[in-house]
Amino acid sequence: MRRSLGFVATFFVLVSSCFAQTNVPSTRARQVIIDTDPGTDDAMAILLALNSPELKVEALTVVPGNVTAAQGLENALKIVSLAGRCDVLVAAGAQHPLNQKLITAEFWHGKNGLANIELPASKCKADARFGPDLIIEMVHKYPHEITLIPIGPLTNIALAVSKDPSIASLVREVVIMGGSISGGNVDAAAEANIYNDPEAASIVFNAGWPSLTMVGSDIGERTLLTRRQLEQLQEAHGPQSDFVALIAKYLLDLSDRFGFPGAAMYDPVAVGVAVDPSIATTQNMRVDVETRGEFTRGETVANRHNTVERNVLHGDRYIIEGLDRVQPNAKVCVDVKADRFLEMFVSRIKGK
Ligand SMILES: [Ca+2]
Numbered sequence: 001m002r003r004s005l006g007f008v009a010t011f012f013v014l015v016s017s018c019f020a021q022t023n024v025p026s027t028r029a030r031q032v033i034i035d036t037d038p039g040t041d042d043a044m045a046i047l048l049a050l051n052s053p054e055l056k057v058e059a060l061t062v063v064p065g066n067v068t069a070a071q072g073l074e075n076a077l078k079i080v081s082l083a084g085r086c087d088v089l090v091a092a093g094a095q096h097p098l099n100q101k102l103i104t105a106e107f108w109h110g111k112n113g114l115a116n117i118e119l120p121a122s123k124c125k126a127d128a129r130f131g132p133d134l135i136i137e138m139v140h141k142y143p144h145e146i147t148l149i150p151i152g153p154l155t156n157i158a159l160a161v162s163k164d165p166s167i168a169s170l171v172r173e174v175v176i177m178g179g180s181i182s183g184g185n186v187d188a189a190a191e192a193n194i195y196n197d198p199e200a201a202s203i204v205f206n207a208g209w210p211s212l213t214m215v216g217s218d219i220g221e222r223t224l225l226t227r228r229q230l231e232q233l234q235e236a237h238g239p240q241s242d243f244v245a246l247i248a249k250y251l252l253d254l255s256d257r258f259g260f261p262g263a264a265m266y267d268p269v270a271v272g273v274a275v276d277p278s279i280a281t282t283q284n285m286r287v288d289v290e291t292r293g294e295f296t297r298g299e300t301v302a303n304r305h306n307t308v309e310r311n312v313l314h315g316d317r318y319i320i321e322g323l324d325r326v327q328p329n330a331k332v333c334v335d336v337k338a339d340r341f342l343e344m345f346v347s348r349i350k351g352k
Contacts, residue, residue, distance in 0.1 A: 029056040030172070031145050032274065033135055035093070036267075037065030037152030037193075038075040040109045040247050041220075044345075045151055045177075045267035046076075047240050050083045051348040052275045058138055058146070059089035061131030065152040065196050066105045067113035069095045072152075075113050077122035082239050083352070086124035093131025093156040097197035105192065108254070115250035117243065132160035139167040146170075149274050150204075151177040151267040153193050158200035161207045173211035176204070177270035179287065179300030180216040181332060185264075190298030191217040194289060198298045202289040205300075205329055213282060213331045214300065215270040223269045223338040224262025225345075227252060232346045240352035265345070272341045273333065279344075281335040284328035302332055 032055050036042045049057050060080065062072040073092045080088045096102050110116040127134060135156065139146050148171055150157050161168055178193035178201065186195045194201045205212065225248055233245040251263035265272075273280045286303040290296045306326050311318035 029054060030147050030274075031056050031058050031142055032147045032149055033057075033059045033061060033138060034271075035061045035063055035131070035135075035148065035150040035152060035156050036076060037063050037067065037072050038079060039066035039072070039113055039152070039267065040115050040251060041265065041267040042066065042151055043075070043079050043114055044244055044247060044265070044349075045271045046079050047083060047244060047352070048268050048275070048345055048348060049149070049271045050080075050085055050088070051240070051352055052271070054275045055271075057085075057088050059091060059127070059134055061091050061093050061134060061156050063093050063131070063150075063152040063156045064096060064102050064104075065193065066109050068102070068104060069093070071113055073126060074122070077124050077126060078114075078119040081122035081124045082119055082243060088124075089127045089134065090124060091127040091129050091131040091134045094159060097153060097155055097200065098158060099199045100197070103196055110250065115247045117246050117250075119243065131156045132163060135160040136164045136167055139170050143170045144172055147172050147274060148174045149176075149271060150174070151193075151270055153196040154178065154200040154204045155197045158197070158203040162203060165207070168207045168209050171209060173213065174204075174209045175213045175215065175270055175274045177215050177220070177267050178217075179214050180218045181285075181300065181302045181304075181334075182218045184299065185217045185221070186298065187295075189290070189293070189296040191300070194300055195298030198289050198291045201298075201300075202291055205287050205289055211331065212329060213273060213277075213280075213333065214287060215273050215280070215333045216300070217264070217266060219280070219333045219336045220264040220266035220269055223265040223336055223341055225251070225265055225342065226262040229342055229346050233349060236350040238352045241349050244349045265341070268345055269336060269338075269341055272344060273336075276344070279337045279341050280333040282331035283334050285330055285332045286326040286328050287330040287332065302330075
């Protein structure tokens with residue numbers, strides 16, 4: 001009984017301290033790098049970021065995932081071009097996951113990764129630098145200012161922090177779309193971004209960032225775009241809003257086919273949390289990435305109470321002698337104000 005009361009008290013302290021930290025108003029736009037595998041929901045997330053005055057998007061770095069590295073680079077360039085934002089650096093990165101074959105998701109995202117919508121050729125050119133090197137350079141150029149928003153597999157971020165571990169303490173924060181604490185969207189356990197490169201994810205979760213927020217698939221699946229938002233998006237006309245409305249229609253038709261109640265806004269809600277942390281309730285947890293499990297490779301294993309029992313060998317058996325604390329390494333989103341996010345998303349996209 002004492003243990004469970006202690007757990008409840010700890011929970012409230014952790015949750016309330018997160019609110020205290022995240023509600024501090026920011027006076028100027030935060031510089032962000034979005035690492036992305038575009039991707040339908042990536043496209044919506046990038047356009048949300050480009051239309052959010054709270055963020056200054058310095059660069060997109062492209063990682064293979066939903067589509068190949070080459071297709072992802074083409075898509076990223078077309079997206080920034082559509083938004084008239086050739087000032088945003090776009091760099092290619094890794095060509096494949098660290099330790100396994102690439103798994104692409106045209107099944108969900110369309111043949112070109114962008115719902116089979118043919119955007120105009122990009123007027124923007126790719127930066128020549130390797131994505132992970134660009135991340136390292138930018139973090140040193142703007143120490144303690146850069147927020148990394150990885151919305152694809154964590155390959156590029158793992159390569160960057162492995163090559164230069166000093167960046168871990170020099171970024172402002174990391175907001176990840178990935179993982180889940182209540183079952184996966186690939187299989188019973190794993191979320192796609194983590195599943196597509198579990199070794200990279202393990203490196204990133206253990207890198208020692210000042211702050212790492214995990215926006216899991218379970219949060220995206222509680223943030224459902226529906227035909228109501230589609231109709232709102234269709235009221236406005238402009239290159240960006242027309243494109244997002246077409247993506248939304250594609251995703252909703254897909255959702256209908258599979259009997260989903262709406263389109264999960266996986267990547268956009270992670271950008272939403274970077275824009276306005278108060279839409280998320282977070283809890284500090286120790287998160288480890290399963291890289292070996294028979295059924296659980298790619299699972300984010302979260303310790304909700306941040307303790308493990310201490311078992312001590314006495315003769316032929318172990319005896320539990322107490323609890324050892326483990327250090328949390330992530331602010332895990334446990335709840336989201338989905339309606340507030342969807343309103344923000346639609347209004348900002350409709351403005352374009
Ligand atoms: Ca993505």
